[in-house]
Amino acid sequence: MPSKRLSVVLTRRLPEVVETRLTELFNVKLRLDDTPMTREELVEAVQTADVLVPTITDRIDAGLIGQAGAQLKLIANYGAGFDNVDVATARTKGILVSNTPGVVTDDTADMVMALMLAVTRRVQDGLGVMQDGSWQGWAPTAFLGARLGGKRLGILGMGRIGQAVARRAAAFGMQIHYHNRRRLRPEAEEAIDATYWDSLDQMLARMDVVSVNCPSTPSTFHLLNARRLQLMKPDAVIVNTSRGEVIDENALVRLLKAEKLGGAGLDVYQQGSHGNPELRAMSNVVMTPQMGSATREGRIEMGEKVIINIKTFADGHRPPDQVVPSML
Template sequence: MPTKRLSVVVTRRLPAPVEARLTELFDARLAEADGAMPREALADAMREADILVTCLSDKIDAALLAGSGDRLKLIANYGAGVDHIDVATARQRGVLVSNTPGALTEDTADMTLALILAVIRRMPEGMARMQADEWEGWAPEALLGGRLSGKVLGILGMGRIGQAVARRARAFGMRIHYHNRRRLHEGLEEPLEATFHDSLDRMLTMSDVVSVNCPHTPSTFHLLGARRLKLLRPESIVVNTSRGEVIDENALTRMLRAGELAGAGLDVYEHGRDVNPRLRALPNVVLLPHMGSATREARLEMGERMLVNMQTFADGHRPPDLVVPSML
């Protein structure tokens, strides 16, 4: 007799090839429309599924997990970040959590460099003039930005994405400094000519550009708060393609408005879609709608990694991208 296929509920629409493979391998219930699944429907799905496929928009907290019953055994997250899932509570209840690290590294690093260039070279301001037909021709003092070569890039979080950002920045002639929980092995550090700082404060005082590439955890919430942001020079810029909660958005906005920072490039926000309207109005800020990993290639690779985790679990083995609380 054929083995009964595991029941899977998918909370959001995924790329068509990923959905097709899900229905081939599992008894999968796909989302009918895109958009975050309502909490009540999410609670029902957690009681009905062996595997729940989640995305960043799904808040899986202790209360939802407490009502999930005994059937749910794996939360397969479509994405690398898992700060929207209470991993510790899930583990206590015997529910495994997997993610898709690595699939979005290169694309997010590309976007980080794009934001650095856009802010330093004042590209949005130039585009706005062109679109408003306000360009009066070339002028020696018009829209003067800065040169990347020779600038110090301070990377907060030197994991996969941080290292990918460093490789790109070196190609532009930037000098790499970084703060991380642990210093990189010299075999990784030397090719980047990277300088490690065990003190974040010290790194910030030396940085022309700060790139946030660390996850959101209780220990990184507002890691760049008002006190630390004030360690930066007025000529410095801040770029964030990781998690918005790492930066105190109100403090950042105040300093940008006061001219205490030169600019910012943000792809993520402290309160999700609720972006500070004063931040939106600033000409020296580039705001993107969380599109750092938004490439066709990344979305398909994320699906492939997710499916490998799910199939490995279905075969009775540990998912290769298992997330455990000690990793967070």
């Protein structure tokens, strides 16, 4: 790599401490308004930057990468996911892609439990009557929910976050089950006292709560489709903090309206969507605005990962968090 300082373009505002450190190390073009870049702005960025730092909401697709200048050599994604980047096309153009894995594991797992409790304990109903002033006082049969202890939790995707969810759920007395592309090693499975299901269909039919923690890939698009959602128990709860595309959202709405599912806790929605409007009207659905990784500590650590990836690349080495074909 040339000795000149790399030109780095950020597509969004990042924590101030991260922006300051990046500016110390590189020639950085900061995003002054905390709004997504337009397509035209993204085109300009890939035509001028040595390194692009997009976020998971920026679509770095084949068409955009095809317009990139020869100087663009690294896309340092600010996020654990990388489905927003066409990694295969980038690879054909000699552009490396990195991400920020691991740093939001605990934050996301905490959000899973928060959503699980909010749905099963009817927190949204309680908040509603307190906020509108209609609460008439305590009653023995009011706002009856369900306890988590003794319930079966089915985790779809037993990576870092899935295992962190399992440890938290076990502390609540839940029985841990999981379906994963590959079964965990025996010692890892034993450590979280988890039961593996080779058949996703069979697992879904027996769970009280299902937590979606798998990545978004072509093979997981609508993995929970109408047929699979219908396999779930009518009082079962589904929680999704992973990617909205894993669930067929329209099918989920139909089943919730028909009272064939007990409820849902959602932090992610189908791409380009803020969630089906019908979901917002359902008292047994808790929706949050992609808050799974929203802690100050987590967002700063994500930025530190981006810095390490760019600095390592600038020093002529492979970024430690480079996305490789086996991850796709």
